[in-house]
Amino acid sequence: MKNINIYAAVALVLLMLFCGCASVSKEDIKEYEPSAAIIDQVPKTMAVLPFENNSVTESEKYAPLSKGLSAMLITDLKNSNTTLQIIEREKIQAILKEIALSQSGSVDQSTAVKAGKLLGAQSIVFGSFMVLGNSVRIDARIIIVETGEVVMAESITGDNSGLINIAVDLAGKIAKSMKVTFNPVPVKSNGNLDAAIYFSQGLDALDKGDKEEAKRLFLNCIKLDPAYKEQVDNVKGLNK
DSSP: OHHHHHHHHHHHHHHHHHTTOSOOOHHHHHTTSOOHHHHHTSOEEEEEOOOEEOOSTTHHHHTTHHHHHHHHHHHHHHTTTOSEEEOOHHHHHHHHHHTTOOTTSOOOHHHHHHHHHHHTOSEEEEEEEEEETTEEEEEEEEEETTTOOEEEEEEEEEEGGGHHHHHHHHHHHHHHHTTOOOOOOOOOOOOOHHHHHHHHHHHHHHHTTOHHHHHHHHHHHHHHOGGGHHHHHTOTTSOO
16 A cells, blocks of 8 residues: 555656646645554454463463453453454464464464464464462563564563453553554452353363353353453353
């Protein structure tokens, strides 16, 4: 598109000179340059990969959060009126299986780029988390798939009982790094880490084809913390 605008500007100059115009102003040429507003409207396709579990104590207990955190971010970004085009979690899971990557395993930059290319994503979010005592730390990065450029490297720490709110804060940082608007839906959470674990276990059960078990786990999740209902409602394939 930019090349077309340059050609148009050159054509304008030649035409005006041919017609005997005395001068060509910068404003005449600038008219053919795309505005910042138009550039910002270009679709920005993003995929959020599962996060690596770096928890040292009770690692197995927190392992399901690998999927849960990425699912929360996907929902928060999709429901915040952002111009980012977020790839569905189910499509991401299918690609991860295709490249033989463990769904709760390590994702380095080269793997993230490979997954991004297969998904048709322009940018990829990936990272790790660690639950330690009553706190949780999430480290996240955004890379541009075409160039491998890192455009965000953020760490966020908080009380693990407020994981759903921490995810909203991280989604806001992602949107800011991508220079897009972010208007999150207010979350009133009871602050229950077990609810986050139930939600994450439900995703795992669904991915394994056990819809009844997934429904049971999601129901337990919402009973503990109704704030997760929106997250559950965003899960695809549950009622098929």
